[in-house]
Amino acid sequence: MNVVVCVKQIPDPANPGKLTSDTHTIVRDGKLILDDSDAYGVEMALQLADAAGGGEVTLVSMAPHGETSGLRTALAMGAAKAILISDDELAGSDALSTAKVLAAAIRRAEPDLVIAATESTDGYTGTTPVQVAEVLGWPSVSFVKKVAVADGVVKADRQTETGYDSVEVPLPALVSVTAGVVEPRYPSFKGIMAAKGKPVEELRIGDLGLDASQVGAAGARQQVVSVEPAEARKAGEIAVDDGDGHEKIVAFLEQLKVI
Amino acid sequence: MAVNKIWVIVDRQGEKIAPLSLELLTKARSLGGTVEGVTWGDADAIAADVGKYGATTLFNVGDLAGGLPGPPVAAALAAAISSSGAPDAILVPHNYDGRDIAARLSVKIDRPVLTNVVGLEETEGSLVTEHAIFGGAEVLKARFTGEGPAIFVVRTKSFAAEEGDGGPAAVTPWEIPDLGATGGAKITDRHVEESEGPKLDEAPVVVSGGRGLGQADKYSMIEDLAKLLKGAAGASRAIVDAGWVPYSHQVGQTGKTVKPTVYIAAGISGATQHMVGMKGSKNIVAINKDQEAPIFSIADLGIVGDVHKVLPKLIEALQGRS
Structure with missing residues (x-):
């Protein structure tokens, strides 16, 4: 079974994010890393391909400046190859444009299953995976916390407000997985060395038959009106616990009439 | 552009309308114009409440035959837009099914989506959204520049839900167009995980x-x-x-x-x-x-x-x- 995992390479979330002053898009100039959320999808894909007794895991990613450092992390985990779409025309793309680009690249890989995180850590619109499924004309199961594949059918547990639904869907299909769904492996030294030699096919939008008017800032059809500091919350009383910290909390809750 | 018409996706929580959909109906009512709801399943049971919160009509996609709501609701919305025109905006709850519906609809009608909306006002003739970014340290305001309908996916507790004095909404059935392969996912079993006490987003x-x-x-x-x-x-x-x-x-x-x-x-x-x-x-x-x-x-x-x-x-x- 061949699996595509959509992965995003993002600025390190440990550093404060920034927007460009002119277009108000996220600054992605420095080194990009594999979004933590995507490690779960990569791990899940590797396990499913293993369980199916064969097949390849292919990564599909869209990033500026031919960025591959995050892809190398996922290749080191065990993915076989990657398709990277990198094109200046893609700057300012929204979720819908991104989905069109990813779907076009996924078609080239002809997978049985596509896995994505439910949302990225930096942009977190949370619509791209299902938009990809709709562009492909495929069924999808979002917010999946458990997945197995047998006889061409995906069996997935999908998160609901009150518990979860068991869902079945025939391949080809897309699933978006929540964090914590599996324990991502750490790349081994051997894996890291092997990743350097794995193929990364770099494409431009023209290679995918897409037009510059459909993607990037031109395709986004939305604009940022303003960015302003939010009303700041003031810090209140800070006390060091000398064995009486709990009493301060009890007094605070009493004052609020919560207890 | 004055706001003439807004559609609100009405989701359930158990038998009742999800609190987030009530918040969206209230917000839509405050923006003026006609408010219409879109739901699935047993619409008659909620028509009175949907009306009370401001919708005059409740479009009903009906029984989903075990399918997930995303594909049929999005397809029915797209079909209605193509046959009888689009509203100015569609307000979608930021929950599991809401995001599926918005995502599929946006591809079908080739319109972008603004998600994580926490504020919405009409300013100088266009609907301007608010989004909390960088952990809420900054507020970003955005708007659509192209043709509508504007699809907004709104986070819970962004607006207060308040009853109005409207009569029951008129239930109008919508047919589900052929979904092809997209309707392939079926729910085979539902599991309710018993949790004691109040729900996370409603607890005091x-x-x-x-x-x-x-x-x-x-x-x-x-x-x-x-x-x-x-x-x-x-x-x-x-x-x-x-x-x-x-x-x-x-x-x-x-x-x-x-x-x-x-x-x-x-x-x-x-x-x-x-x-x-x-x-x-x-x-x-x-x-x-x-x-x-x-x-x-x-x-x-x-x-x-x-x-x-x-x-x-x-x-x-x-x-x-x-």
Whole structure:
């Protein structure tokens, strides 16, 4: 079974994010890393391909400046190859444009299953995976916390407000997985060395038959009106616990009439 | 452009209308123009309430035959737009099914979506949204520039739900177009996980735990404290990612937004990812070993201390009172 995992390479979330002053898009100039959320999808894909007794895991990613450092992390985990779409025309793309680009690249890989995180850590619109499924004309199961594949059918547990639904869907299909769904492996030294030699096919939008008017800032059809500091919350009383910290909390809750 | 017509996706919670959909109906009513609801399943049962909150019509996609709502609801919306015109805006709840519906609809009608909306006003003839970015430190305002309909996916608790005085909404059936392969996912079984006490996003008190708890089994302290305060137990992304607690407990950007009367953060440092989901709480109590933890910058009461010492004493003190 061949699996595509959509992965995003993002600025390190440990550093404060920034927007460009002119277009108000996220600054992605420095080194990009594999979004933590995507490690779960990569791990899940590797396990499913293993369980199916064969097949390849292919990564599909869209990033500026031919960025591959995050892809190398996922290749080191065990993915076989990657398709990277990198094109200046893609700057300012929204979720819908991104989905069109990813779907076009996924078609080239002809997978049985596509896995994505439910949302990225930096942009977190949370619509791209299902938009990809709709562009492909495929069924999808979002917010999946458990997945197995047998006889061409995906069996997935999908998160609901009150518990979860068991869902079945025939391949080809897309699933978006929540964090914590599996324990991502750490790349081994051997894996890291092997990743350097794995193929990364770099494409431009023209290679995918897409037009510059459909993607990037031109395709986004939305604009940022303003960015302003939010009303700041003031810090209140800070006390060091000398064995009486709990009493301060009890007094605070009493004052609020919560207890 | 004055707002002439808004559609609101009406989702359920059990038999009733989901609180978030009531918030959206209230907001749509306040923007003026006609408000119409879109739902599935038994529409007659909720038509009176949908009307009370401002919708005159309730379009009903009907029985989904075990399918997930995303594909049929999006296809029915797209068909209605193509046959009888689009509203100015479609308000979609930011929940599991809502995001599926918005995503599929946006591709079908080739229109972008604005998600994580926390504010919406009409300004100089266009609908301007608000979004909390960088952990809520900044507010970004945005608007669509192209043709409508504008698809907005709105986070919970962004607006208050208030009843109006409208009569029952008129239920109008919508047919589900042929879904092809997209309708292939079927629900084979539903599992309700019994959780005692109130729901996370409705509880007056929320107690959340983070990495500072040290290990998974210490989360029971969070649950015990939440129970004593008749509240709900939440979690930071770090411990959900680590597999200690299910995703449904996650508070933050990628989880739930909560605005309780009291939020108690125990062993949570206050990553921007977490703060955006809880900084709207009326009162915040933080317990953390690290005096420099960002969570203290927004706490009304901060206790610099070890959660393993403070929480057991707090639990004991509260047990003594009940």
